[in-house]
Amino acid sequence: DTGVSQDPRHKITKRGQNVTFRCDPISEHNRLYWYRQTLGQGPEFLTYFQNEAQLEKSRLLSDRFSAERPKGSFSTLEIQRTEQGDSAMYLCASSIRISATGELFFGEGSRLTVL
Amino acid sequence: TQLLEQSPQFLSIQEGENLTVYCNSSSVFSSLQWYRQEPGEGPVLLVTVVTGGEVKKLKRLTFQFGDARKDSSLHITAAQPGDTGLYLCALPYGGSQGNLIFGKGTKLSVKP
Numbered sequence: 001d002t003g004v005s006q007d008p009r010h011k012i013t014k015r016g017q018n019v020t021f022r023c024d025p026i027s028e029h030n031r032l033y034w035y036r037q038t039l040g041q042g043p044e045f046l047t048y049f050q051n052e053a054q055l056e057k058s059r060l061l062s063d064r065f066s067a068e069r070p071k072g073s074f075s076t077l078e079i080q081r082t083e084q085g086d087s088a089m090y091l092c093a094s095s096i097r098i099s100a101t102g103e104l105f106f107g108e109g110s111r112l113t114v115l
Numbered sequence: 116t117q118l119l120e121q122s123p124q125f126l127s128i129q130e131g132e133n134l135t136v137y138c139n140s141s142s143v144f145s146s147l148q149w150y151r152q153e154p155g156e157g158p159v160l161l162v163t164v165v166t167g168g169e170v171k172k173l174k175r176l177t178f179q180f181g182d183a184r185k186d187s188s189l190h191i192t193a194a195q196p197g198d199t200g201l202y203l204c205a206l207p208y209g210g211s212q213g214n215l216i217f218g219k220g221t222k223l224s225v226k227p
Contacts, residue, residue, distance in 0.1 A: 004157070033214070042119075042203050042217030043158065056214065091157050103148060104215060106157030 002026070004107035006092050012113045013082055020078045021110040025094030032075050033104060034067055035091040036060065043091055049075060082114045118142065119204055119218035127224040131193055136221040138204035139186045145207065147187045148215070149178055152201040161189075194225045 005024040035043035051072035069075040093104040150158035164180035177190040205215040
């Protein structure tokens, strides 16, 4: 049984470059979430998908950010024209169904450093 | 204004000591989750508490949900270096969507 998988684990880029992160959720999970975590903070919600539909986006998700889940399986999060303020850990999580208590299974994260 | 306040922010103790960390809000929770996050890793769910006054135990960890469902605590007995990590509380919002609001966490360091 594999958990949530994220790639790459670490990414260093120069300001202005585009980056893309990939998330493979637990196979039977139909919900997929992206969170961002900066130093000293808890994770902050960015967006989530149910199957291939993107159902909610946070105001943190500026127009430089785009997330897709084309076939309802893996998801990508792209950041265009990166800024130093984008440096953070990007966490992906998945869940199997609508749950009243909303437990999530997180991946190990993709750490982005923008120079 | 942070919806969830966690305290203390940092805690450094010796192996074998007991400790309690807190999660508080001015709002009533429908349920609350506790996660532990190790450096460079994603959070891992420890427990979900749902009922006011509920107490759940996970080995040396005891989780309590306040009677009024506005606060929760995590007590660790005889802490070990393996307990080191960031302890986060989180509550779901948006009905049954499963989106979570996290506190800033308590960073625990247990020294051998």
